[in-house]
Amino acid sequence: MVTWPVPDSPAQTLPGKGEPGSFGEDRGDRRHCGIDIRAPAGSPVVAIADGTVIETGVQTDPAWVPYWNRTWFVLVDHPGTCIARYAELADTTVGAGDSVREGECLGHIGRVIHPGRVTSTAPAYIRELVRNGITAMLHLECWHSRPVLSGDMYRGGNWFGPEPPSTLCDPGIILNDCR
Numbered sequence: 001m002v003t004w005p006v007p008d009s010p011a012q013t014l015p016g017k018g019e020p021g022s023f024g025e026d027r028g029d030r031r032h033c034g035i036d037i038r039a040p041a042g043s044p045v046v047a048i049a050d051g052t053v054i055e056t057g058v059q060t061d062p063a064w065v066p067y068w069n070r071t072w073f074v075l076v077d078h079p080g081t082c083i084a085r086y087a088e089l090a091d092t093t094v095g096a097g098d099s100v101r102e103g104e105c106l107g108h109i110g111r112v113i114h115p116g117r118v119t120s121t122a123p124a125y126i127r128e129l130v131r132n133g134i135t136a137m138l139h140l141e142c143w144h145s146r147p148v149l150s151g152d153m154y155r156g157g158n159w160f161g162p163e164p165p166s167t168l169c170d171p172g173i174i175l176n177d178c179r
């Protein structure tokens, strides 16, 4: 059993297979590494289980892709469950080495997309999100072991190779068992 990571999300449901924000979603030249849970910017994001923070850092930055705002990630080792990357956060309230309890706040939902900088050259899935007014969400990835993410293969929560990273797993399987 784990705790749903966004207490204020409108529903505790995940996007269905192939839907926007679903795990492995085909985005043309890239596939989605995690799942997106939509919630208003500023909503708390909590640990799905007890664990230890491995790392925090920048997830997206306008210097890398113009339509991105700066957002943050928190990588947490949840022994016996997974290593979870909570991403696209406005801020983080924990740091590397911290122990966290299940349900403890890790940070807050950020606004990953800057609609005013999304142009016709942006990927179709980004333009679709903006059309639907969706710019804030938790991007959650689950890994079997600590990921090594190279800039060639991983960017903004997507992988660019034909096959998913071998240690990546479907967060839906883990969140299926929420309290």
Ligand SMILES: [Zn+2]
Binding pocket: 021, 032, 034, 035, 036, 138, 139, 140, 157
């Ligand atoms: Zn995502």
